[in-house]
Amino acid sequence: MNNKLTIAAWLLSSFIATSNLANAHNNTDKYDDPKRYNIAEMGAVGDSKTLNTVAIQAVIDKCAKNGGGTVVIPKGIFLSGSIFIKQGVNIEMLEGSVLKGSTDIKDYPKSSTRIEGHFEEWPSALINADKITHLRITGKGVLDGSGQPFWKEFYSKRSADPKTTNLSVPRPRLALIQNCKDVKIDGIAFTNSGFWNLHLYRCSNLTVNNCRFVAPDGKVPDDHAPSSDGIDVDSSQDITISNSFFSVGDDDIALKGSKGPFAMQDKDSPPVERIYIHDCVFEAGGGIMTCGSEATLVRDVKIERCITRKPVVMRLKLRPDTPQQYENISISDITMENGSAIFNVAPWSQYFDLKGQAPPTSIVRNIKISNIKGSCASLGKIVGNPGATTFGDISLSNVNVTAKNTTFDRDDFKGLVFENVVVNGIAMPTPEPTAKAVK
CATH class of the missing domain: 1.20.5 (Single alpha-helices involved in coiled-coils or other helix-helix interfaces)
Structure with missing residues (x-):
C-alpha cells in the first residue's frame, strides 16, 4: 500500500x-x-477618406514605448500623411491593405533631407525611418503615393517655365530609409509615387525582395510619372534587390552619391558598394541600373538573371562637373524583350555647375557584360566627356540578339573587347572607334 x-x-x-x-x-x-498593434483596432479608419496620420503615428509611438513589436495595417484604404517609424517597430501590411498618401503637400512636413546629392528643406516621405537597426517592412499591401496631382503640378510649371527643375516642385517620396542597418522590405507594392519610390540613404545590409514599383499604375490617365525612380541606392553598401518588378517613369534602380566639383570631399556621401541585383523584371524606365544623375564612387555591382522589356541594361551618366569613378560592374544572364540598348554610357549635362572650377576627370573600368539574348534597339554607345573621361577594360561576351540598329558609337580607348557577339545572326567584332572619336 x-x-x-x-x-x-x-x-x-x-x-x-x-x-x-x-x-x-x-x-x-x-x-x-513580438507584440502586434492593429491600427484599425486603435483608431485608424480604412475608408480612403479619413486622414489617419495622427492615429497611425500614435500606434507607432505606443508600440515603441512598450518595447517594440509589429504595427499591423489590415485590409482597407488608410489615408495618411508622413509617418515616422521608431526603433523596435516593424510594419506588416496584410493582403488588401493600402496606405494611401494624402494629396495635400502640407501633410508631409518639410525638413533638411538628402535629395539629389545634397541636403535641403524638402517634404518628408510617406514612410520615414532613421537610425533604426533590424527594421522589417513586410506583407502583401500597397503603398499608394496618390501621385497624379503632384505630376500635374510639375508638368504645368515646366510648361510655363522650361527652366523648371525636379526640385522646383516639392513632391513626397513614398519611403525614405536612412542611416539604417539590417533592413528587410518584402512583398510591398509601391505605386504612383509623387517623386522617388524608395530612397535608401546611408544604409547597409538591406534587402528588397518580391516588391513592385509602378508609376503610373495604368488606372490614371497620365502616361508619365516624372522622377518616379523605383529604388535610389544613395551612399549605401551591401544592398540586395531581388525578385521584384519595375515599371516607372524614370530610373528603375539608380545608384547615387554626391555631385559637383567638390563631390569627393563630401563626407555625407560614402561610396556605393557591394550591390547585388538579381531575378528582377524591368517593364519600363530608364535602365536596369543607372549610375547618376548624381554619383561619385560606385563599385562592386553584380546584376544577373533579369528581364528587360524596354530599359537599358546599363546606363552610366557622366557629369561634366563631377569627379566620378565607376568600376567592378558585372552584368550577366539578361533577356531583352524588345529592349532598348545594352550600353548607354554618355555625358549627362542636365543642371551641371562647375562652380568656377576646371572640369574634373572621371574613370570607368572593369565592366563585364555577358550572356545577353533577345531583341533590342541597338548595342548602344560608350562615349565620355571629351578630354575628361578615362575608360579601362570593358567587355561584352556571349551575346545573341536581334537589333534594329547595328551601329555602335564609341570613343577611342584600349580595353574594349567584344567576344562571341552575334547581332542579327552575324558575328560582330570589337567595333572600331567612331570617326568623331578618331579626330
Missing part, C-alpha cells in the same frame, strides 16, 4: 513538474513573440 502511494505521489509530482516546464516554455514563447 505504501509502495502504491509512493509511486502515485512520484507520478503526480512528475506530472506537475512537466506541466510547469511546459507552461514556462509557453510563457517564454509568448514573451518572445
Whole structure:
C-alpha cells in the first residue's frame, strides 16, 4: 500500500513538474513573440477618406514605448500623411491593405533631407525611418503615393517655365530609409509615387525582395510619372534587390552619391558598394541600373538573371562637373524583350555647375557584360566627356540578339573587347572607334 502511494505521489509530482516546464516554455514563447498593434483596432479608419496620420503615428509611438513589436495595417484604404517609424517597430501590411498618401503637400512636413546629392528643406516621405537597426517592412499591401496631382503640378510649371527643375516642385517620396542597418522590405507594392519610390540613404545590409514599383499604375490617365525612380541606392553598401518588378517613369534602380566639383570631399556621401541585383523584371524606365544623375564612387555591382522589356541594361551618366569613378560592374544572364540598348554610357549635362572650377576627370573600368539574348534597339554607345573621361577594360561576351540598329558609337580607348557577339545572326567584332572619336 505504501509502495502504491509512493509511486502515485512520484507520478503526480512528475506530472506537475512537466506541466510547469511546459507552461514556462509557453510563457517564454509568448514573451518572445513580438507584440502586434492593429491600427484599425486603435483608431485608424480604412475608408480612403479619413486622414489617419495622427492615429497611425500614435500606434507607432505606443508600440515603441512598450518595447517594440509589429504595427499591423489590415485590409482597407488608410489615408495618411508622413509617418515616422521608431526603433523596435516593424510594419506588416496584410493582403488588401493600402496606405494611401494624402494629396495635400502640407501633410508631409518639410525638413533638411538628402535629395539629389545634397541636403535641403524638402517634404518628408510617406514612410520615414532613421537610425533604426533590424527594421522589417513586410506583407502583401500597397503603398499608394496618390501621385497624379503632384505630376500635374510639375508638368504645368515646366510648361510655363522650361527652366523648371525636379526640385522646383516639392513632391513626397513614398519611403525614405536612412542611416539604417539590417533592413528587410518584402512583398510591398509601391505605386504612383509623387517623386522617388524608395530612397535608401546611408544604409547597409538591406534587402528588397518580391516588391513592385509602378508609376503610373495604368488606372490614371497620365502616361508619365516624372522622377518616379523605383529604388535610389544613395551612399549605401551591401544592398540586395531581388525578385521584384519595375515599371516607372524614370530610373528603375539608380545608384547615387554626391555631385559637383567638390563631390569627393563630401563626407555625407560614402561610396556605393557591394550591390547585388538579381531575378528582377524591368517593364519600363530608364535602365536596369543607372549610375547618376548624381554619383561619385560606385563599385562592386553584380546584376544577373533579369528581364528587360524596354530599359537599358546599363546606363552610366557622366557629369561634366563631377569627379566620378565607376568600376567592378558585372552584368550577366539578361533577356531583352524588345529592349532598348545594352550600353548607354554618355555625358549627362542636365543642371551641371562647375562652380568656377576646371572640369574634373572621371574613370570607368572593369565592366563585364555577358550572356545577353533577345531583341533590342541597338548595342548602344560608350562615349565620355571629351578630354575628361578615362575608360579601362570593358567587355561584352556571349551575346545573341536581334537589333534594329547595328551601329555602335564609341570613343577611342584600349580595353574594349567584344567576344562571341552575334547581332542579327552575324558575328560582330570589337567595333572600331567612331570617326568623331578618331579626330
